[in-house]
Amino acid sequence: MVMKVSKNKVAVSILAGIVLVLFFATVAGLFFYREMIKDLGTAQEEDFTEYPRLYAYIAEDPDSQLSSRIYKEISEYAVENNCYVEMTGQNLSTSYSKADRMNIAISSKVDGIILEGDDSAETAELINKATANGIPVVTVLSDCQASARKSFVGLNNFSLGSEYGAELAAIGDLNKRYPLNALILLDRDDGNADDIIHAAIQQAVTGRLIRLNSAVVDTSTPFTSEESVMNILDGLETIPDVIICLNDRTTESAIQCIVEKNLVGKTTILGYYDSDTILKAIDRGSVYATFAIETKTVAKQCVNALNEYHDTGFVSDYFSSNYVLINRSNITEYQTEEKEDGI
Template sequence: MDKKWLAAAAVLMGILIYLFVGFAYHSGKMSSIVKELQGHQGNGTKRYHIVLIEQERYHPYWEMVEKGAEEAAEEYGIDIEFAGAVRNNMDEQLNLLEKAIAARVDAIIVQGLNEEKFTPLINKAVGRGIPVVTIDTDAPNSQRLAYVGTDNVAAGESLGHLVVETTGGSGKIGVIIGSDLAASQLQRLDGLMQVVGQYSGMEIVAVRSSNISHMEAIQQAAQMLREHPEINVMVGTSATDALGMLQAAKSLRRDELTIIGFDNQKETLNAIRSGEIKGTVAQQPYLMGGTAVKLLYDHFQGKQLLPEYYTEVKVLDRSNVQEEESL
């Protein structure tokens, strides 16, 4: 009888041990799943959620910004969301910025397109504990954490020097800027005018805005050339402007027109190789996106940041355009 009791007790003890081990294993697995669902990585650090608000979704320039940001986010274990107007629209950008603040995301990357309109919202985000990095266009009087992008006045000066070198310091110039509301575009125009103004043989005859639209760049360039047939040099300050000017020149049979652009779209580089566009000042949007995300990661780790991080520009013409690799 004692032997049967002992055998039964041993079996019962074995069952209890098996159940305990199974419970411990599944409890540990469930805890791991819960942590993952709560947004934690294996090293126990918080997985942050940030938003990058673009000037225009699916625009080639912003696609490069997005690619750089996405790859950096993957490297640093950050969830990143991209938002932007289908077509350039400042009010829509402001609305998206409001929504990101209301959603209480962990950080925001956004342009400071207009100091008067963007600064109050950037400060609102910071006041609610949401750090903001400005990209491409700064809002220096806001409480933003840092700015990443081109020194736009200096980029405009580089554009001016390229115009002078290409034309020999003489010509009637028509300028297409991306937007007459964006600080970055106006700063580039200012830098361009400062250089061109030093040469008595050069004159800026007209300035128009393309509203960051290829079609509008074509229309504005064509209208400018009709109204000012004396223009023999055209300069663009945003990514699609030179291509629009080239198409307008072809339609009006203005083959002698000297065209100088901005940024490094594939089509622009091809036109430089063929000699249809004389040169361009290329920004580094891929680097901008990656740097902005890295800075937020450093901030989350408690590191002190500088107020500005300028990405360099590169002047490209037929002599060195083959060196430029499209991302």
């Protein structure tokens, strides 16, 4: 006897089978999704580290090479010492002034501020405001003496100026070119620090046949810096024998300008900082020598100063950092050491 099954029953059976398969597939998918979310949460928990102290680093120019290098060293050293440092204002579409970034840090109630200082009344007022809110401030590279900052980490600018003067005299002795004409390019925004270096250079070359002149450069952006240096050189009746630059941006601008104006060999540069551009220029002869700050030392001193103040309530008023003179006689050795240090 042959059983007859209606088409409706077959369709229902097939549909039930499909529903059952979809049900189990959905359950399996939900289980897999839950496990994936749990694993992701575990990974996020493992990657997340909470630090007891948060510091802010506020640079004069957040996008400058020197400030970026110092921040890199500070942030790495801070993590090793159980604290965290954020750099305010770097790589943002909107540009915030240093005063704005100070106010942001104060409003955020950070545990400390590392600030590239200046001698303006506004900066002193903001440092005092931070101090009144229980936030210690350490200045770096440039100081703000008329403020309640806890410590200053930086070079001895007078000593640096004396070294510039010694190198300037060495150029004169090497080339037997007297009187030697030198132009010092001052940063429009660096104020007192550049003035001290200028005075020290002047004192170091007193009694020698060296004529010093100076001009102020707008270093607010790489473009304005290069344009400003070019305008200064175009306005001179005689190109100086030596151009003295006191920061990284001015040095690179001067290099570019003397190359574009075909002045290599007719003038030389005493620079500041150790970027690839500057080191290559030493190799090629357009830069006689450059001074580089020991950024690792600066980073350690900044973080240690804030930690020491938090731990003891006291900290030294001044930490002196060293600089390195780089010229053709030691550039290969210097570059080798930098590679070994991973810089």
